[in-house]
Amino acid sequence: MIKQQRYTIGVDIGTTSTKAVLYKEDLQVIDSTYIGYDIIQTEIGMAEQDPKVIFQAVLTVIRSLMQENKSIRQQVDFISFSSAMHSVIVVGEEDELLTNCIIWADNRPAKLVAQLKKTSDWKAIYQKTGTPVHSMTPLSKIMWLKEYFPGSLEKAKKIIGIKEYILYQLTGEYKIDYSIASATGLFNIHELTWDKDILKLVGIEESMLAEPVDVTYKWDAIRASYAEEMTIDPKTNLVIGASDGCLSNLGVGALEPGETAITIGTSGAIRMVTNQIVLDEEGRTFCYYLSKGRWVIGGAVNNGGNVMAWLIAVFFPEGKRQVGNAVETELEQLNRLAEIVAPGGDGLFFLPYLNGERAPLWESEATGSYIGLASRHATGHMVRAAMEGVLFNLYEVWQLIQEVGGPSKTIKVTGGFLNSPLWKQMLVDIFDRAMQQPTSFESSCLGAVMLGNLAEEISGSSSPQKSAGLLKDREETGIWLQPNERTAEKYRKIIPIYQKTAKEMSKVRKIMIEVD
Template identity: 30%
Template structure:
């Protein structure tokens, strides 16, 4: 039996999958690493931690592996998007990586609009200037750390740096490059116009590849540290959302994905780059060659539930915390939550907005708050679905992955709020499986990624909307949509009191 490895470099941990030719996950390993948040809005990581934990994880993956490591044919990667890794002439890291959820760059986003213009930016990059993207981070370093920036030869994104350390080859692929705000998404090339207008040397942008392109093989140092063979072929991989789409079978028009991890995503396949959403949702290159996807983002989806658990139920498991959710009626007995813990992205690109519980009284119990958090996360994701529908997209079937797919009550809630059939897969591995599928396709196991999906991905269960719940949620969603405008000015006034 032959195998491939999918490496998913996330925000809190790296997850590594060993997958056989039938699409079965033979072994999986997860290794955590820390996140540094020195100030409100700051979020950084040490890239060396990604490398160290990946090497430890690969070694552990092979420790009790009964097969032959020489039969591991390929490896590919999924990674957290937007994070800035600056490298010098020797490809040494110049500073900690500034991550996707870092929001210090509001002034730089305005600078981009002032210099380039909002319409021109959308025409080239298909996306608005948001704090999480890479270009504002580059401008921030250029302004606040000018001596360090002068030493920068190139930049890459997190999984691209990890791949470089495993192979010695430095590249970026299109699906991740689309999230930098420097890529001409339709032309699939770096925008020299944006670079020149913002006084950035275009040579800082690395060579571009397709997600399934082969970049090299595992280096000798890595084989000695892990037990892998130098014959293992390495493929470029994709952004976590692109790989999540591949690993969920979102490979043709009409397919939609709901992914709930630290952040939450509603993602839909697009065959062309020419639809116009007026910048209300993201428009990125897919991991599938010459395809695209549109995407709405909730910044604090699973993070909202994790926050609630750590603050109010730190000694309990998530399963224990959610035990009583089914006993709480639709609408959480009049309690409403907006998941703006770290600001919001879709449809409100606002770094200063913060979360709210609305409608609290002394009759509410902890279980009401838990259900309200789940409903609030799902309402936020539904705002992206509403944008898609208003622009003519048919969304009647959604594949749900991540934390939101681990609980039947939450999946039924998604069906009722989204007004669509929800599908859970038998083996829900998300971006890691997408990375493995890119490796399998790169190794020519299949003629296409669709063929690979038919073999690797199987449906487990469907959840269909319950009409009475749908009607109640429509009324509650209309109330939810009012909260942002009612609280945004209050949150701006409170900003100076935050640490």
């Protein structure tokens, strides 16, 4: 009797889109789809999204995969989830929405965070939670809601994130995985429980939060109405999964000490897996749970691809233009203009703090600026300086991570920035290191499915999968990016000047805030 092929689905609930990938048992990609959505920004510092829109995106991407692959609907073993971190949604007694989804990029708690750092032992909070004290965190967002919208918390039944909201809709249970919980600033990573002292500081009860469970937790059924809407078997298992950053490391195979992953999408991050909790004395790096005995340390930056989106809005407010016989996109135009400019932007620096900054500054109120701007500088100089600024920032984060977690042996790169040949070449030139661009597709979705396989093995629902070995085979066909020796040498001279300039501007910003 021929064994029936089994399939799995990885879903990544991201900041700007939800993606879904359909895999065979050997992790071969069969199909994929995505749906984008907007960020609501009607005031300075605001960054919210409609949870209902994102939930519909999840239903739609899964339904789309099933409609395109109708013959295998009964052969999907599980759906496993990846999600962006640091979101907050308040729901009422009838499980109705009392707020939008306040996402990581929302910077409105900045002043409260500054006060917290002056009046509380914020380093003690960090040492318990592994999450830097910053306006990105649910801790700070809950404090902000309590201060400015107390009515929403008075009526609250639960305070959750976007993944908990979606999985509640699908299962009727409020659960949060250890990985997402470890990024809230409320979760004690040493004990894997909500920290009672921090909850008391914030002023909420533990019952208002979802129940923490391991990343391999699974449900054996989906609510019938939503299963029907997705055209999938209601007995399909759901695996809770983990955070997008941690799963990206898993998906690209950066799992051993010294194996480093760099991702630049809307924002950016550098991450390294360790076998134990590793914390920075100054609270500058995060330490998030990946799986039992594996932790992800690193630093995330607020400003990555969104800097390019800002430049497009500034320089091309009317959209695309004709170039010769082809239509060149705004991004292609910016890359072409930047490519002809020498490294260092002809004396122009850009501090890329358009949305405050996480690592390496951890300054919610940081602002961006061009430094050295002169009449000789044109659009290409400004674009190149912005691209370099994002990478100079990440380079400093990389230095910090090595200081805390040890040297990088290999570096693997993922994210939308890879669509720009210029930008990824800049990356390896600035870091002066060869880097691998893995062939794995949508690494967070792949990481989610690998965790799903582990969940199936733990429960005895399937025979052991050799996911790690299969992934290694995939990596061997990855592309290696090599630095240009002459350009890298130029950057070796430029980087210390940039870092000194950034530090001086940080001092200036603090003086301006005090005056204000």
